[in-house]
Amino acid sequence: MYGECNHPADSSSCNRGLPEETQTNINLMDVFNFVDLLPAKNGEEPTMQFLLEIVEILTNYVRKTFDRSTKVLDFHHPHQLLEGMEGFNLELSDQPESLEQILVDCRDTLKYGVRTGHPRFFNQLSTGLDIVGLAGEWLTSTANTNMFTYEIAPVFVLMEQLTLKKMREIIGWPDGEGDGIFSPGGAISNMYSVMIARYKFFPEVKTKGMTAAPRLVLFTSEHSHYSIKKASAALGFGTENLILLNTDKRGRVIPADLEAKVIEAKQKGYVPMFVNATAGTTVYGAFDPINEIADICEKYNMWLHVDGAWGGGLLMSRKHRHKLNGVERANSVTWNPHKMMGVPLQCSAVLVRERGLLTGCNSMCAGYLFQPDKQYDITYDTGDKAIQCGRHVDIFKFWLMWKAKGTVGFEQHIDKCLDLSAYLYDKIKNREGFEMVFDGEPQHTNVCFWYTPPSLRSLPDGDERRERLHKVAPKIKAMMMESGTTMVGYQPQGNKVNFFRMVISNPAATRSDIDFLIEEIERLGHDL
């Protein structure tokens, strides 16, 4: 099957470079190329025709994404795709291609990609394909504007402002007061938090550089996201000044370890400045005890950031938000709606409790963008808060989804995902061949486990068993991808050999998909 053109609704304009059996309706596209599209004088008809052909390709893809009888992916190695699959040529050339060929290219791009919305795609924290969110992105692209000024994005700027306020209310800051901005992902949001903390305590670093401050140290869990480390390197702290905190067996920071390390740092003459508490770690889905960490931050006058990139969504659930108790005591919070809340990529917010810091930290007063003599209230311009200049409109899809689902809709989605992970946990905790990486019900949707093939089960604990078990998950994953039936992640952690990390944020997933995953792991791994 080529280009997946065998669906009746998919029969348009694939008549070039295709095997004969898929050559179907010859239509308008045959004779047009890009110069015939708008803004060409008579470009309206071909433009509408072209866009509708694209939409047909996309809606077919959407349909198939949710069809369990289709594969999650059709895997090929880089060299295979680079050599050109059945005429799919990735190379760019000097001369234009016809619009007909462009449509074929679009089809092929989707064919060789990964269906991240497929009910059996569990590979990342961001999964699923929300239809209202998708519509929001299509509109955003069509509006094609920039968040830096109210002048050219009035509606989006206001939507961002109202949504950030709502998020701050949900965090629990009085009257939703504070500040915030949408950024191109959780890593950048976390970077903002470190920058703002530094500006709060040592504003002179902005002008004089890091040498104007004493030796500053930051703290984060050994299980936290690597973006805190990236920020330490990028912002000039140095990764050695990021001190990793010990965790309990569930991957939660041990507050006493934080206090001990703060005291130790102070004794060395360093200045403890910033603590990151993770709400939902990447691998274990652990929630650090925010209240206890906040006590220590208050005692030693440190900035408390909560990285809720993954776990922030649980704030929408009355049943699960207690896992973030104390978040209202944070100075800043990262929260990625593009993860647990199912908003299309990219959608990440950093929220700041104290007003003025974001602008103070990042403002450079560029006269050509942020003219003080505009006719409207320029406090609505957001550009001077950002480390970016141009900024993509990430708010609209989120705003539109919130309108369509209501707060209750997000809550239902989150509760459902957590129920599914409890179902998975119950299913495998005592199942033969499965072993949990840590004991007890998962706090988030992360379920971490080893699958041990029969051939290893009788081996005694020891290096040989460990080495062989370490190779099992990669092998099963490779076979999964080759067969294209499902996708789930694996990784080692500390001294633990490779294990599967199952995460559920996909609104399309059901118990039957969880069952399928487990059976698939057993099927593929049985004879290893």
Add this chain to the structure above:
Amino acid sequence: MYGECNHPADSSSCNRGLPEETQTNINLMDVFNFVDLLPAKNGEEPTMQFLLEIVEILTNYVRKTFDRSTKVLDFHHPHQLLEGMEGFNLELSDQPESLEQILVDCRDTLKYGVRTGHPRFFNQLSTGLDIVGLAGEWLTSTANTNMFTYEIAPVFVLMEQLTLKKMREIIGWPDGEGDGIFSPGGAISNMYSVMIARYKFFPEVKTKGMTAAPRLVLFTSEHSHYSIKKASAALGFGTENLILLNTDKRGRVIPADLEAKVIEAKQKGYVPMFVNATAGTTVYGAFDPINEIADICEKYNMWLHVDGAWGGGLLMSRKHRHKLNGVERANSVTWNPHKMMGVPLQCSAVLVRERGLLTGCNSMCAGYLFQPDKQYDITYDTGDKAIQCGRHVDIFKFWLMWKAKGTVGFEQHIDKCLDLSAYLYDKIKNREGFEMVFDGEPQHTNVCFWYTPPSLRSLPDGDERRERLHKVAPKIKAMMMESGTTMVGYQPQGNKVNFFRMVISNPAATRSDIDFLIEEIERLGHDL
């Protein structure tokens, strides 16, 4: 006219919250809400219906965007939009809205926005609405994946790699060798360049922080983009260690000033590390003399970055690329296809001549993402090069446009825009009431000028005239926005009072639109 529903093709589903005359076909949407969409069991029909309704709204918007009889914008103040325009309610609520209302919200969002693709929108460096680029964005949203691994974005990762190589070839690096990455905008791309330079000269800063390095200084033109200053602040150099270079009357760096300031810095014991040469400044569109700056960088062993965010596109034009002569001597280059090349926002690349630096600088080896034991060649994973973790797919729309236009299509677009700016320059350089901010043909499409109303023309040069002239551009701009006929930017620069900065990157613009702009400025400003 409400919601612009009077177009025959626009007659769907606006029957709630609308004045009676626009209540038309009642259809499927009336009874559905988001829970009826896919992945709901029988969600396919309402999903397709909903998406087609959205597409109808969007294609109508596209049609009108290119229609000169429509306004560029329908301006309202923030408080007006916040109060709710004719039922357009921006507030989020706990309970879901119907899909019908969602469609109305989409319509309203577009109605109160700004048509950045309109032939008379000249307000920013990024303008226009390329139809193939738009199709590319729609597909990107539908694929909804993430650039960090080949595993989940095989096709997009390869497209990025091939496109970056092509861009490096065009820059002139032998065999297109080197490295690079697409980032969320020019400011972040410029930030990358400073980080990489620091890593090249002082790799220990990554682990030990800025205190491990001597006092480092950076150089950039007083006319350069403020993102270099933002990077100096964020990365811990401090803005005082960014030394501003004097420019000639055209806004180009004076190389002798650079050398003098380098020598001065060295005499103070500072270490000159990084020079930014701008290829196409934001306001004047000036091109710094790269070859002469490169000579000085080589002499004093400094990193040369070329910020071609705005001017990089000229590399595609055989006629204009000489303005970037010497760019092949740069260590890194920022180039934003979303500006002069008309690619939808966001699309920015940073290109690096030396392989390995990007990864060396940013790698944190996160085991849970970048497993060394995958079944494919993991050198294709890009995540460890980035300061981001998740990364939006910005490549596809650009790749698709390149396919559709060919290199020659970009060249034609750029040559046409520069021809138009020459036309504008010729038209106003001797026109009564107009005065150029600097003499001579513009290097880029930036044309900077004052319009002096008749009432000021007889005033002698001096403070009063300056003060009154300073207020003219903001007043005209405000009236322009209120009437919605066109949009162009203004700003002061140094000791020069507010002037208009006309830029042309919009593929829809023609000479008649330039004529219109000038007449509109005269019409609105005549009686000031």
